[in-house]
Each structure stands twice: as C-alpha cells, then as structure tokens.
Amino acid sequence: MSRPSYGPLSLLAASLLPALGAPAIHSTRHGLVCVGVLLLVSLVVVRDWSSTVRRLGLVALAALSLGLSTWLYGGRDLDVAAGATLRVLYLVIPAAVLTPFIDPTRLGDHLAQRLHLPARPVVASTAALQRLEALGWQWQQIARARRARGVGADGGILHRARVTASMALSLMVSTMRMSGSMSLAMDARGFGAAHRRTFAEPAPWQRRDTAILLGGVAVAALPWLYLVVTA
Amino acid sequence: MPRTGGGRVDVRGLTWRPSGRRVPVLAGLDLRIEPGEKVLLAGASGSGKSTLLRAIAGLLQTTDVGELSGEVSVDGRHPQERAGTVGLLLQDPSAAVVADRVGRDVAFGLENTRTPPDLMPGLVAGALRAAGFPYDERRSTRTLSGGETQRLALAGALALRPQVLLLDEPTSMLDADNAARVRRSVLAACEQQGTTLVVVEHQIGPWVEHLDRCVVLDRSGAVIADGRPGEVLARLGESLAAEGIWVPDLPAPRPLSVDPVLVTPTLHVPVGEVLLAAERVGVTYGSPFGGSAGEPRNVALDDVSCVLHEGESVVLGGGSGAGKSTLLAALAGLQAPDRGAVHIHPRLAGRKGRVLHRLTSPELAARVAWVPQLPEHGLVTHTVLDELLVSARALGQPAAAAERRARALLEHLGLAALAGSSVHHLSGGEQRRLVVAAALVHGPAGLLLDEPTVGQDRNTWAAVTGLCLAARNAGAAVGVATHDAVATHALVSPGGRTLTLERGRLT
C-alpha cells in the first residue's frame, strides 16, 4: 500500500503558513523578489507539471483579476495593484504546488491518529472524499441516461438551464442514495459498532515532515526578513 | 482478530413492512440457522431475499423506514452489538467501496474490529487471493469493471472473518471460470473457520452440492421449502421451477412470446441492412475532472469495428474488464469515441448527419435505446410508471397508446403491482427489468442492453429474453453484453451471432 512519502499535515501547514507572510508584501519589488524565490523553490519540488500548471493557471487568473480590480478602484496606482496581485500569488502558490502531494486517505489517517480527531467522522469523510471521482462519473451517467431517453441537455439556453437544474437534483438524489448504500456497506463490515478502531497504515511524523514544516516557516518569514534587511 | 466458529442465527416472527408498501415484504418469518451451517437462500426476484439478509445483519432500518417487529439475534445478541459478528456482501458491489486503494478497502473491516495493523497485510492478501481478485493491493478502486468490483467487495467481507457470512448474489457479474473460483474459495474459507454461511443466488445449480440446506422464499416472503438441497429439489423441483427458481438440470425456460406490437420499432431501415456501424473505435478513460495527478489512463477499446443489422441479435462476450460495457455505450451514441466513430443507417441520419454521438437527445432516443450495467444509472425519474413514459413524452408520442404499451410491458415483467412505486425501492432484479422496459416502450430501432438478465429468476428471465427476441423479430437490431451462457444461447440461435472482446479488441 505505497503512498507518497510526505505527511499530509506538514504539507497542509506549509500550504497555509504563507498566509502569515503575505501581508508584509506592499511594493512591487518586494513582491517580485518573494514570488520569484517561491517559483525557484517550486522548480525543485514539482514532479507532476500538468496538474500543477493547471492549478497555477487558476491562481494566476484570480490574482490578475484581483490586481485589475485594485487598479480600477484603488486609485489607479500600478504599484498598489501589483502589490496586491503579488501578495495573493505569494499566498496561494504554495498550495498549488503542494496539493498534488496531499493524499486524502493519508490526510484522514493523520487527522485521526496524529491529531486524535474523532475517528468516525474522519473515516466517514475520507470514505466520502474517495467518492469524489465517482460523483464526477455520476454526473456523466446522469447526462448519459437522460440523453438516451430523449430528455438530455441540448437545444436552447433556457432548456439547457432547466435540464441542468434537474440534473443537479438527480445528482443530489444519487448522493443520498450513495450515502445510504455506503453506510449500509460500512455497517455491514462493523463500522456501526466501531467506536474505537485501528488503522491499517501508520501516520508517522518523519524528518522530512519537519523539513517541510521549516520550509513553510521560512516562506512565512521571507517577506518580513526582506523588510528588515531593506529597512 | 481471527475468530473461529460460526454464529447461531435466530429469526423469530420477523415482520417488515417498509413505509409506502401496503403488504409486508416479510411476514412472521421464523428461521433458525445452526453454527457452521451453510445455507442457500433462493426465491423469485422480489421475494425478499436481500431484505432477509439485511435483517439478519441487523441493518433493516439503516436507510429504510418501516414497521418492524419480531426478533433477530446472532448467538443471542443483536447482530450489530459487536463489530464483525456478521459480514454482509451487498447485491450492488459498487456501493461497498470505501477506500481509494484496494488494500485499504479490504482492510476496512479489520480496522473496525481493531485488528493489530501488523496482521493486516497478510489477512488482506489472503482475502484478495480467495476472492480471485486479479490485481494487487495498490490498484486504485476507481478503475475497476463491474466484475472486478464484485470480487473486491467479496474480499472485504471475507477478510472480516465474521461468525456469520451473508452473501447477496456474490457471482452474478462473473464469468463461469471466475464464478467457480470464487465459489471454491468461499466454501473453503467457511469450512476452515466453521463460519455460518447464507448465500443468495439465482443460479443455484453450482452451489447445491456444497451446501447443507436450502431455504426457499415464495413471492410473499414466506418460507415454502426448507431442507437438504438434494431432497428439496427432488421433492419440489417442478413447483419450485414454476415459482421461478433455477432448479438445476431442468431445460432452459422458453423465452416468453410477446405481442410484436409492444416492441416494433417506430423508425425502419430496409430488411437486413446495417443499422449501426462502429468504425475503428477507440476509447481511453481518464479522470472526469481533467488531468489528475499521476492516474494512469486506461485504454478500454482499441480499434474496434463491428456492425449491427436490422433484425439481428448480437451477443457481446469476453471476460470481465474486456470492454463490453464501453463498446455498448459507444454503440448507443453515449460514449463519444476518442478515435473512430459509430455511424447510423443513412435513412435515420439526424439533422447533423450520421455520426451517432452527434445526434440530439430526442433524435438518439427515437433511434437507439440503452440499458446500463448498473440499472440505477439508467433511472431518470422517481416512480415506475413515469420512468416508462419519459421517452414517449419527450418524443411526443400519443399518451394513451404509450401508457397502454407501458402497462402491458410491466405486466409481462411482473411489475404491474409496482406501477406507482418509487423506482429506488425496487429489488435489484426488479430495477433491472424496469430499465429494460423503459428502453422498449417508445419503439427504438436499436437496443443495446448491458447484462439484462443478471439477477433474474426463471420467469423474469424468460420475459426479458422474450422481449429481446420479439424486438429483434419485429426488426430491431439488438446488442447484448452478457456472460449468461443460457441467454447467449437463446439470443444467438438462430438469427444472431456473438462477438468476443479481449482487452479492448475484438477477437
């Protein structure tokens, strides 16, 4: 049962810690230096570029639109707008880079075993999370079944909207049906009575987790250090 | 923790009437099963077998509401009192997946019974082997075919090593070889640990010689036969066959003869011409959310060409995971091929031409119909009669005539009494028949059915195959993916042929 070898908690922390550093960024130059450093580090870390590029694209789009609105409504000051853009980039690039390494099942393991969150909700949530893709397929199945029966989504915009709304209800119905049968299947394997349970895989905190955490702290500190050094 | 020994099951005066049903599904049922006994539970589709298994597992009220009375106990206690007393394999195996990796999924029950983690890998590997699961424990649970999922779910139930093992149609989606393997290992595992076993299966033939006892439910959920399988079948064989039981060694049931008016296509192509033609079709599966991290892409079909003629039935065969369902969906215009295309007869071209997956939804519905492998995926409304009339309404067919046809089809399939019922509360076999009927009502010229006979008793089987044959004889092109040898035989001779897929290619 091999999994990516990084602990999810350190990754999560490293994705969130930059939020402490970002507020320090105010000028364009400051932001460029910090974001530049982040991107350089990312070059080393990233394995799977296709997924990371998609995530970074999303992030860049959001940051740019924020920058544009800041420019329009924040006194049309280019430096302020660029600062805002770079601040957001600094905040979310780590998440875009690190998220592909986070495995929901491992996250569940660590939340329950390392942070000692109550096991039943955690296990139910990881079981539900692994149905994410199944729900994506479900949407396609619903679309398929409706198309085969002559009530699919094509035609005018209004018709499409109506069909999409009723498909959304169908998705919710499927969700509830899935929840029901999944609970049945879980209880059929003893989950109902399992107020305490063991876990098939351990949730170790490894040296590399400490390293990732320290990396996150460094990223949080970098903008402040820059301020101190340039002051 | 490995436990040895089986549990004693005691069901006393069990009555269960789900809300929304007038008559109880089970009425005053008494059943006592001794530790280590191996019981076959048979009965017509809709007789209450799955319901009884859920009752024995103590899980009737998990998702359903209703009036329940009587008692169920395992060794004198409520079955859910201690984790892992009973293990239940559900009829729909896709419901059972709880983890993203195979190994973790099988270990789920072990975690719940607080098995020490260092014992788990061995138990998991053993259970996977016993279930005849073809891949290792690192395989993602998301990319399995129907039969593969079924074996995974079985491994999950076996790994738990319960005192009472309840299996609901454990081999319904497997080919004969795999089914035999699974049967052998289930029996061996129970033998070894003295587990009490209750198996529900329609194809009882291969099981009877290995089990101690055979319990038969009639359509009202009452026990009509109980005893050693050989004796019961010898004594009551004929009447059980009439009830719908697949009594071994009897000749296959004769497909029902159906009034052609019910199934005649509304759109015609000239006699014997090609209705659907798949040309060099290739399909590769990825993630529904676009490229996700490192998931392998799965080639399900590779360069497949085939045709379906008017008035012909074609059976798609091949092992589990060979690509049958994928090809069928492509032939139904629902799976847009990544390479190649499926074309329809020029006379039935739509506004945008002959490429099947480019037809609009009403155009497609008027031409070809599809029944998915998991019937629940084919449902688009909430009540049985509505479900049958959806397409006729969408196509603007006369309402009264459509309703007449719908009711006649329900009658044939033994669903007449359920016309007003919720589609989600049907038994597995009932739901499948409903989806088959819904595919036929509006008279499509092509019929593509994925495992339409799974979970059917003799009578409903005869009705389903009878409808397929009647549609074919009335001029429809019928494509059926199945591993049911009897159905293959009935559909193929004469006027049909088989195509065999292997790893996404026609052989």
Place this chain on the structure above:
Amino acid sequence: MSSSVESQPNRASGGRRTTVLASRPLLGYRTVDLVSAAMLGVAFGVVFWAWSLVYNAPAAALYAVFPPLTALLAGPWLLAGVVAGLLVRRPGAALLAEVVAAAVSALIGSQWGWTVLLSGALQGVGVEIALALFAWRRFGPFVAVLAGSLAAACEVVFYEWWQYVVDFSWAWKLAYLGAFVVSGAVVAGLGGLLLVRALAKTGAANAMPPGQEELERSAV
C-alpha cells in the same frame, strides 16, 4: 437483544407540517448521518467547482455595474452547510459538510488554495449558530433564511473583508456584506430548503428526518 423496536423519532408539532427531529441524543450520530453529511460536502464540492467555471462571466458584468454586487453571486457557495444542517439535523453536520466541500475544492484545484478551509469552516459555523438558536428543533423557512444569512455574515465579517475585498472602502464593504447576506438568505437559505424538500419528495432521504416528514404527510 432484538432488532425490533428502535426508538421512534421524536416529534414536535409546529403548525401544519409535523417536524421530525433527529433521534436523541443529538450527538448520537448514526453512520448514515455522518456519511450523508460528508457526501453532501463532496457533492457540493463538485457543484462549487462547476459554479466557479461559470461564475466569472456574470461576476464581471456585476462588477462593472457596482463591485460589491458580485457578492450576489456568492449564495451557491453557502448551500452545503444549509442543506446538510436541514437534512441531518444534528450539531456539527453543517460544519462537517462545509469543511469537506472546501477540502474538495482545494483538492480539485481552487484559486484560493487551502485557505478555503477557513472560509468553509466559518460558513459552517454560521449555519450551526442559526440551528443552535432553535436547539435543533425548528427547520422551517425562517430558520433556513437565518442560517443562510448567518453563514454569509460570518464569511464576510471574519474572512472576506480581511482577505478578499481588502481594498474596498467601508461603505463598499458594508454594501458587499448586504449583498452577500441577501444572496445567502435567498439562494442558500430558501434554495437550500427547497432542495431539501425536493430531495425528501423523491424518497431518497427516507433515512433522514425530512424524508420521514414526507412519508408522514403522504401517509394520510
């Protein structure tokens, strides 16, 4: 010793509709409660993802008119908590659903990274406050609207003012809050309630109190 008589669901009659409450104790979550709340989170995570793909065009249009108006489009993001809260009727269900939904958007790829967890949690807490005010005994339109509004208010006051619309003036920030609350009340509150009732009608929610209410109504 027997599986016979499970505790009958508690009832509190409030007007025309009988209200079926979750079986007590309130924190005695059945497996199906936990799984339903979490699965609703996942389903809404997918809905959020789909919504974020179409969100930009209308948002740009509203932005051009008056920037704080973009908050009118925020309602769908609050649905998960309201729906889970109204359906499961136990403390924590709304929070669980919102957090799971946020985790799903982060995992699929969110422009805000894992900070969405924080905003998910705040929205969930908003719904929980509304339900707690009525001790998980009332789930009608008023409570639903309150839940949607409080989810919106928590999100804006504790999060978006400081992260998202930092450069708005205070007048704009208040307008933003107002638009957000309206959207939360209408889309998430009333919309969520309608969705729950529609779900109950299909029979898919029979294991949940609203499904049982529907059964009682049709049982007459």
